[in-house]
Amino acid sequence: xxxxxxxxxxxxxxxxxxxxxxxxxxxxxxxxxxxxxxxxxxxxxxxxxxxxxxxxxxxxxxxxxxxxxxxxxxxxxxxxxxxxxxxxxxxxxxxxxxxxxxxxxxxxxxxxxxxx
Amino acid sequence: xxxxxxxxxxxxxxxxxxxxxxxxxxxxxxxxxxxxxxxxxxxxxxxxxxxxxxxxxxxxxxxxxxxxxxxxxxxxxxxxxxxxxxxxxxxxxxxxxxxxxxxxxxxxxxxxxx
Numbered sequence: 001x002x003x004x005x006x007x008x009x010x011x012x013x014x015x016x017x018x019x020x021x022x023x024x025x026x027x028x029x030x031x032x033x034x035x036x037x038x039x040x041x042x043x044x045x046x047x048x049x050x051x052x053x054x055x056x057x058x059x060x061x062x063x064x065x066x067x068x069x070x071x072x073x074x075x076x077x078x079x080x081x082x083x084x085x086x087x088x089x090x091x092x093x094x095x096x097x098x099x100x101x102x103x104x105x106x107x108x109x110x111x112x113x114x115x116x
Numbered sequence: 117x118x119x120x121x122x123x124x125x126x127x128x129x130x131x132x133x134x135x136x137x138x139x140x141x142x143x144x145x146x147x148x149x150x151x152x153x154x155x156x157x158x159x160x161x162x163x164x165x166x167x168x169x170x171x172x173x174x175x176x177x178x179x180x181x182x183x184x185x186x187x188x189x190x191x192x193x194x195x196x197x198x199x200x201x202x203x204x205x206x207x208x209x210x211x212x213x214x215x216x217x218x219x220x221x222x223x224x225x226x227x228x229x230x
């Protein structure tokens with residue numbers, strides 16, 4: 001079974017530039033998550049999709065971050081404009097469903113973003 | 117707000133030593149608990165999980181964790197570590213009934229010396 005795919009793996013940009021990340025979840029997984037992991041910290045949820053609808057985006061900085069999952073499969077996360085504090089690893093995860101107690105999330109390799 | 121605390125930020129052990137990594141969470145209701153591991157250069161992988169039943173959970177590679185509800189703890193253990201266990205370990209909690217969001221601890225870096 002193929003895992004969660006993400007691209008690019010690394011990205012270096014200057015502040016105020018824009019950047020986009022792509023995620024392809026495990027086939028058949030209805031729920032997709034984007035997490036931000038700052039160096040020395042655990043991952044923090046940015047946004048969660050159930051199929052193509054947003055379930056939780058309470059911690060997404062909506063003035064600069066946006067995400068979409070138009071067809072309920074792939075997803076993109078965009079930052080515009082980037083700030084120095086956005087330097088982090090952006091992780092995508094997927095799970096079969098949201099509500100099941102036994103639901104388990106599987107993570108992709110992440111995109112390491114450096115903002116100069 | 118829910119939170120997860122991992123007491124040890126950086127642990128250094130020699131091979132064959134025993135390991136225990138602490139994890140405490142703050143939530144009074146039913147929880148699902150997880151330990152994830154991130155080996156150098158690799159992505160986060162599920163080590164073990166607790167949903168219900170026997171509070172002693174066995175995971176991959178000889179790891180186990182014990183859920184102690186009265187102490188709000190879910191400590192990770194391994195009787196004898198190997199050099200290949202060098203990695204970062206994350207404890208995470210998901211409260212029952214929520215959207216599925218995982219709350220992670222800050223992680224513990226384990227370095228095993230050969």
